[in-house]
Amino acid sequence: MRIPSPRAFRRARTPDVPLEVRLEVPPVAESPGPEVIAWARGLVKVYGSGQTAVRALDGVDVDFGRAEMTAIMGPSGSGKSTLMHCMAGLDSVTSGNVTVDGEVVSRMRERALTTLRRTRLGFVFQAFNLVPTLTAEENITLPLDIARRPVDREYFDSVVDAVGLRDRLGHRPSELSGGQQQRVACARALVARPAVVFADEPTGNLDSRSSAEVLGFLRHSVDELGQSVVMVTHDPTAASYAHRVLFLADGRLVGELRSPTPAKILAALGQLTGATTKAGPATEADADTAGPGSERVAGTGS
Amino acid sequence: MLRVALRGIRAHSVQFALSVLAVLLGVSFVAGTFSLRAMLSDTFGAIISTTVQGDAYLRGAEESASAPQIGQERGSRTRIPLGLAETVRSVDGVSLALPELGGPIVLVGADGTAVANGQAPSFGTGLDPRDPGATVVAGRLPAAAGEVALESATAQTSGLAVGDETKAVIAGVVTPVVVVGEVDLGAPSAGATLVFIDPATAQELYAPDGLVSSIVVYADEGVSEKDLVTSLSSALTAAGADVGPAGAQAVTGDQARAEATASVNDVLGFIGTFLLVFAGISLFVGAFIIANTFAMSVRQRQREFALLRAVGASPRQVFVSVIAQAAVVGLVGSALGLLAGIGLVAVLRAVLARMGMDLSGGIPIEPETVAISIATGTVVSIVAAAVPARRAAVIPPVEAMRDDVATEDRSLRVRAAAGSVSLVGGILAVFLATDDRVTSAGTWLGVGAAATLVGILLLAPAMVRVALAILAGPFVAMFRPLGRLARGNVTRNPRRTANTASALLVGMALVGATTVLAATAQASTRTIVESESTADFIVQSATRDVPPDAVAAITALGSVGRADVMSFAAAQVSGPDHSQPTGTTLAGITDGAFGATLDVVVIEGSVADLPGGVAVQRSTADAQGWAVGDILTVTTDTMTVELPVRAVIDSRILPAPLVLPASTLAELVPDVQRSINAVLVNAADGVDEETLRGDLTAAVAPFVVLSVQTNEELATSLADQVDRILVILYALLGLSIVIAVLGIVNTLALAVIERTREIGLLRAVGLGRVQLAGTITIESVLTALFGTVVGVTVGVALASALPFVFDDVGLSTLAVPWPQVIGMVVLAVVVGILAALWPGARAARLPVLQAIAQE
Incomplete structure (x- = not known):
């Protein structure tokens, strides 16, 4: 596969650039259908206790589509990383329900979570993605090796070719560029055919060219291989590769965009920042009155 | 900066705790060694001051020819006639003069076995009632043959009490004895078994030839040791007793005590050195841990150091802050190690006391011990941390501010090169040591081994x-x-x-x-x-000396075909060129033993016609250039003879450079200065081994400490x-x-x-x-x-x-x-x-x- 250049990508998908976007949170079903690979209901995550308690997630109801790339955006401290960590079983939830590929993650013990992570989930982090002592190939097959599952050579080859790392397989991470390292991480996340790939700022440390390669590859895995991807990012260009962008503010889901473009995303973010400065941080009272799915971003009507 | 350094330790306490532990272990060994030495020194000091109480001593005027005899104190000087005590008793200022009569003894304890504490010796001493050194705590002093008194600790270990009857082998003679008293010497016995007998019996058994090693002299009130020695010396000269093979000299009590202390310290010094080697090893090993800890903690805290540098700390300040941390680790570890070391010695002392070895009451904590322990631990820590500290100091602020910690891989080339040189040099030295022509091979081997090890340590990373x-x-x-x-x-x-x-x-x-x-x-x-050895059985003694009575008992057995005695003595020997005589050990072998109970490799000549001559070990012959036919001059305390070399042999079972017929050795060296090491026994014709074993075992049983072994x-x-x-x-x-x-x-x-x-x-x-x-x-x-x-x-x-x-x-x-x-x-x-x-x-x-x- 040839990785599409970012320009080609954008040209194909951005005929109209509205300056005002309507952000709303569509209602979610009680029990989602097969088109949803992962979901959360009433997800609350509180760090600390008493006076110093921080509600990082404040009653989030969200669906992530199967064979879809979903981006999670929001200002710093909005809870976007926490949401991803809770979805991926990396962090425990205070209350609420998280289900991934039919498994109730929020009720799992550590051992089950470990198994879930190595068999059903793929991860791409911002940095420190690779084990420095292993070669690129060994890093890619690491989750399979850990799970003692055989490597599907054919699929491995197709993934490796897709990320364009064929001639780099024997190299150590220190011998690879930042972009190559992230592509190895993507290949690792995909090679075990996980139900969902979680990517936390996968391009946070990359230049625009490398970013485009990595994002193009993630999108390709969704379009061509039917992979489901959830990505946290603060970069509108990165988010524009997704099918759908979710916006978080103060621990709550405040809107979503389908078929986003960088311009639309920027506009939405602009409204969000404006809104949050006006409304101030969320309080307990707000959380109580906010019915799930019924909320609109303040000022979206104007 | 110092505050930063100290906070650093608190923040990373786990990492530093392990370093402290490493220092602690190393230092505890050092401190333990020194305080053990001090304790032993105190113990023996107390023994010397209570047992060497005389104001003056008469002793042999010359070093004995048997001086180099290893492990045997007696005979380090020529012996003197015990009659001299009578001679000097009338000298002005002398209140009392007593010959010191003592020698080996085997005491049979309450359980029927010989009383012994590990390798600690057993002494029998003739105790004169006038001797001021001993206090009777129970019963009375022995007054006749067959009576003994026991030192308090010996009484305890042996399980014997006043009134008990037992047996003792005194100077090789099995004697039934009764315990008549318990005596306190006022000092710890350090495990030695001390038995006292009456002076007349002691004289008979320990000085059969009328010669003793020394005579203790006590002065009248107000007479100084110096004056006493002066009058004694003139008395000896007047009596003509200061010259000749048994010539005597007088020395002050102080000198005798000083000499005794010096010889004790020599031995303790050896023990101390031996233990310090291990302490050194553990500190050396501990230094690696400390160096590693600091290397890793410096790496982890690169950003912290960079921040310090960025806010204006100089490299020197950073260096000092890391070194300060090392010093704290070293000080804390050393202090704890000092305590642990003293604790270790306390435990050791308790264990030894339980085993019957009572040592000095307190564990002396000398300022030197404290200083050496603390200094060693601290210096080792600081030296080990110096390289990482330097690395911390030279970190450029920008470098370490970067997101990921750079793995600087300094080249191992220099280290590997140094290691290779050391390794090759070490191996060469070891090979050199294996060459027969090289003198001081042991030194070469030691140096080579050390260099090899250092080389390997340097090469290890590579x-x-x-x-x-x-x-x-x-x-x-x-x-x-x-x-x-x-x-x-x-x-x-x-x-x-x-x-x-x-x-x-x-x-x-x-x-x-x-x-x-x-x-x-x-x-x-x-x-x-x-x-x-081609003997059927070998009879040996746990105290090294087989009593002559035992040899007689064995020889008398009907089932014994041959009983060949292997005895040893010391002498001075010079070669055919009459060069300076050197001290050496002589082995005496019963005539006809070669080919019967012994089978040694004969390089040159023949051992069959040994009587009237000597056999020389090959290593000695090679070193001295002696060959068959050469005439050797052998000098002992009593005589000098010339003996031809009859054979050059290569034997390990006879650990002596010269081998003589037992009869010749008996002429040369008086019985008391000759020790029988083993008796090699062959069965008489038609006697089977088991019968012989039974007979032998029965014959040596009264001597308690003899063993019969194939x-x-x-x-x-x-x-x-x-x-x-x-x-x-x-x-x-x-x-x-x-x-x-x-x-x-x-x-x-x-x-x-x-x-x-x-x-x-x-x-x-x-x-x-x-x-x-x-x-x-x-x-x-x-x-x-x-x-x-x-x-x-x-x-x-x-x-x-x-x-x-x-x-x-x-x-x-x-x-x-x-x-x-x-x-x-x-x-x-x-x-x-x-x-x-x-x-x-x-x-x-x-x-x-x-x-x-x-x-």
Whole structure:
């Protein structure tokens, strides 16, 4: 596969650039259908206790589509990383329900979570993605090796070719560029055919060219291989590769965009920042009155 | 800056705790050694001041010809007539003059066996009622033959009380005795068995020829020691007793005490040096841990140092702050080590007291001990931290501000080159040592071994990759993917792995060498005994001396065909060129023993016509250039004879350069100065071995300490002795292995902290807790294996040179005890697993998310 250049990508998908976007949170079903690979209901995550308690997630109801790339955006401290960590079983939830590929993650013990992570989930982090002592190939097959599952050579080859790392397989991470390292991480996340790939700022440390390669590859895995991807990012260009962008503010889901473009995303973010400065941080009272799915971003009507 | 340094210690207390522990262990050994020495010195000081109480002593005017006789104090000077006591009693200022009558004794305790505390000696002493040194605490002093009094501690160990009847072998004579009293000497006995008999019996048994080693003189009130000696000396001259073979001289009590103290300190100095070697090893090993801790903590805190640099700290200040931390670690570790060392000695003292060896009451804490311990620990810490501190100081602020910590891989080339030079030099020196033509081979071997070890230590980082690629093979194949992860971890920083393993490497090299040395000694002894002794039975004594009465009893047995006596004495010998005589040991062998009970290799001449001549050991003959036909001049205290060399032999069972017929030796050396080491017995015709054994055992039973053994049994019992010494060595070396384990724990714990993010990543992609702990365990085992395999290889290889170097002192048969060597490798695996327990658990407990999110 040839990785599409970012320009080609954008040209194909951005005929109209509205300056005002309507952000709303569509209602979610009680029990989602097969088109949803992962979901959360009433997800609350509180760090600390008493006076110093921080509600990082404040009653989030969200669906992530199967064979879809979903981006999670929001200002710093909005809870976007926490949401991803809770979805991926990396962090425990205070209350609420998280289900991934039919498994109730929020009720799992550590051992089950470990198994879930190595068999059903793929991860791409911002940095420190690779084990420095292993070669690129060994890093890619690491989750399979850990799970003692055989490597599907054919699929491995197709993934490796897709990320364009064929001639780099024997190299150590220190011998690879930042972009190559992230592509190895993507290949690792995909090679075990996980139900969902979680990517936390996968391009946070990359230049625009490398970013485009990595994002193009993630999108390709969704379009061509039917992979489901959830990505946290603060970069509108990165988010524009997704099918759908979710916006978080103060621990709550405040809107979503389908078929986003960088311009639309920027506009939405602009409204969000404006809104949050006006409304101030969320309080307990707000959380109580906010019915799930019924909320609109303040000022979206104007 | 100092505050920053101290806060740093508090913030990273876990890492520093392990360094403190390493210093503690090393220093406790140093402090323990010194305070043990001080305690022993006090004990023997007390013994000397209570037993050497005289104001003046009369003793032989000359050093005895038998002076070099190892391990036997008596006869270090010529002996004097005991009648001199009578002569000087009338001298002005003399209140009392008593001949010192003493010698070996075997006391049979309440349980029917000989009373003995390990290797501590047994002394029988004639106690004159006028002697002011002893206080009777129970009963009375012995007044007639067959009566004995016991020193308090001896009474306790023996289980005998006043009124009990038992037996004693006094100067080789079995005597039924009754305990009539208990005597307190006012000083600890240090384990020695002390028995007192009446002076008349003592004179009869211990001075049959009327000669004694010394006479103690007490002065009248108000007479100074100096004046007393002056009047004694003139009295001796007047009596003409100051010249001749039995000439006497007078010395002050102070001088006698000073000489006794000096000779005790010589022995204690040797023990101290021996223990200090092990203390040095443990500190050396501990230094690796300290260096590693600081290297890793400096790496981790690079940003902290960069920040300090950025806000204006000079490199010098950063350097000093790291060194200050090392000094604190060193001081705290040393202080605790000092306490631990004193505790160690207290425990040792309690154990010895339980075994019947009472030592001085308190453990003296001398200022020197404190100073040396604290200084050693602190200096070692500071020196070990100097290199990491320098690295911390020269970090450019920008460099360390970067996101990921740069892995600076300084070139190992210089270190490897130095290591190669040292290694090659060391090996050459060892080869040189194995060459027969080289003098002082032992020194060459020692220097060569040290250089080889240092070379290996320097080369270790360069060996890590290759060595671990091989060692890790089975693990990589067996534990996928854990083995590969572990291999990556141990090879990613070769310097660190090598430093961590070095501690174990040194310990294991020593253990390996010791094991081979012991096995070689055992195998050599066995070969010697079995090839050179053709006797059916060998009779020996636990006190080394076989009493002449016992020899007589054996010879008298009808079932005995031959009973050949092997006796030893010291003399001065000079060659045919009448050069300066040298002290040497003479072995006396019953005529006709060669070919009957002994079978030695004869290089030249013949041992058949030995009477009237001597046989010379090959090593001596080679060194002196003596050959068959040469005339040797042999001088003893009593006479000088000229003897022709009749044969050059090569024998290890006769540990003496010159071998004479027993009859000749008996003429040359008086009975008391000659010791019978063994009796070789052959059965009479038609007597089977079991009958002979029964007869022999019955014949020697009254002498309590004699054993009857076949060659096979003798070899085994000698091997057991080696094993017993080995246990002590292993215990001492065990300490360095304990420190080495701490080093691995330390490195792993720090590595876990350093790799927190990577661990988080692995956990995120599905590595289970057990798998993570498994990875760390394999890593630990690999490090331990590396140290052990390299260490054991070096140790075994170096020790294998021993038989080539020390062939002439009886180490002739190389034996590598493979089961023990394999055992050490297994031990390494166990050590690795143990060392990984805590760091592994720590890593497994890291919350995944926190690990990922960690800065």
